[in-house]
Amino acid sequence: MKGEVKKVVLAYSGGLDTSIILRWLQDQYGCEVVTFTADLGQGEELEPARQKALLMGIKPENIFIDDLREEFVRDFVFPMFRANALYEGVYLLGTSIARPLISKRQIEIANQVGADAVAHGATGKGNDQVRFELGYYALKPDIKVIAPWRLWDLTSRTRLLDFAEKHQIPIAKDKRGEAPYSTDANLLHISYEGKALEDPWVEPFDDMFTRSVSPEMAPDKPTYVEIEFEKGDAVAIDGERLSPATLLTRLNALGGANGIGRLDLVENRFVGMKSRGVYETPGGSILIVAHRGIESLTLDRGEAHLKDDLMPRYAELIYNGFWFAPERVAIQTMIDKVSENVCGTVRLKLYKGSVSVVGRKSPKSLYRMDYVTFEEDSVYDQRDAQGFIKLNALRMRLAKMARG
Incomplete structure (x- = not known):
């Protein structure tokens, strides 16, 4: 494979898998590797990724660590929430919606540094390989894509660990001294897969969760919060205007403190198999209830029902990786047009894992007391x-x- 690629941009977390991939790319292709680490609000210190890349021989100018939190919420999460998107009726698409942004930035960096290839660490069994690569090809049709999990012979965890030890790549352990759950985290959610969770009959351990208290341990007194909307997007909490990322961060704290946003799901992957995942989406779980609350006042029946008809299709497009597809863009155009009148304030009660709308008002309300x-x-x-x-x-x- 040496000589096939001159320079590759790797989506790099600094974790075990992508560190192994970094070394494997160097060994197999003999190419220059550029690392790209996206700060999407995963709540982790990203500077160690830079240090690890430097230790593995990456030039400082070839290390990109980008803070994409505001762009993530403003240009990806919020447009999705305007559609009230739920995959298979319950999943708020926290992993799915991050992939098109990562793909977009990877291609931008490839263009900037003159790379002829991009690489990712998604496995050949999952959805992320599809999401990343559909994004790459939509934005740069002639790009070469390297997916090591579909190419190498490191087909077991033992082989991965042996490779890491041979190349002196640090191996992280959890507090039980075992490999941690497979997780994906960003400002919208965190997911957990693997280990005991592969058995759908086994209840998740409570100490596994990191973003929320259990509903049983949440405060006995409800929390009230008011969220203001403009053109379908949340813009303020309790009268304080906030940037998109700051607003979602605030909602995450409120939701987590009240045990909101946990989901245990067996879902249908795009590649054809079922998988079991456990998710925490505290702020998003509040936001979608609030958004539907303000829409109930401001959308005409025909608009609202048309949106509900299109929502499963829209959610499936995002889940399957078609963010940049023309049909997703077309649906988004309709949703954004309808959302122009979605404004006002929703009052919610947060209590032991539940979110309830207890008040709503809007200057463009279609609700008429003189009629009802x-x-x-x-x-x-x-x-x-x-x-x-x-x-x-x-x-x-x-x-x-x-x-x-």
Whole structure:
């Protein structure tokens, strides 16, 4: 394989797998490696990734560590939440929505440094390989993609550890002295897979969670919070305007303290198998309830129901890696147009794992008390309902008369 690639941009976390990949690329391709580490709010110190890359022979000018938190929330998380996207009805797509941004930045760096290839550490069994590579090809159709998990002979954990020890790559341990759960973290969520979680009958250990207290241990007194929206995006909490990333960080703290956002899910991967994952999405779980709360006041019935019809398709596109596909962009255009009138404030009650809307108001509210009141009114003639009902019943009456 040597000589095939001159320079490759590697999506690099500094962890064991991508450190092994870094060394493997150097050995197999004899190429210059550029490392790219994205700060998406995973809550970890990223400077060790720089130091590890330097120790492995990467030139300082070939190490990119980029703070993408604001772009992540503003340009990826918020547009997705305007659609109320839930994959298979429950999953808030925390891993899925991060991949197109990583792909986008990797291609930007490849163009900047003149790289002819990009590489990632996703396995051949998962969804992320698809998400990364669909993003690469959408943005740079002629890019060469290196996916080591589909190429190398390091097919077991024992072989990986042997490779790491041979090349003096540090091996992290958890507090039990074992390999940690497979996790993915960003400002929207953290996921856990592997170990005992591979058995869908086994309940997750409570000490596994890092972003939320258990609902049982949450405060006995509810927390109230008000979220303000403009054009479908949250812009303020309790009257304080915040940047997108700062706002989501604040909601994460509120949700985590009240035991909100845990999900235990068996999902259908795009590659065809089922997988079991456990997720924590405290701020996102609050945000989606609040967003639907303000939409209930401001969207016309037709708009709202059309959005709900499209949502599963939209969520599936993101889950499967088609963020840059023309159909996702087309749906987004419609969603953004509808969201122009989604503004106002929602009041929520957070209590022991639950989020409840307890108040909502909007300057563009379609809710009219003079129409819905049970008291006497002068704007609605109840006799109009008779003809409305008869016309809607006509096809059923004709069917009964014809078919018996």
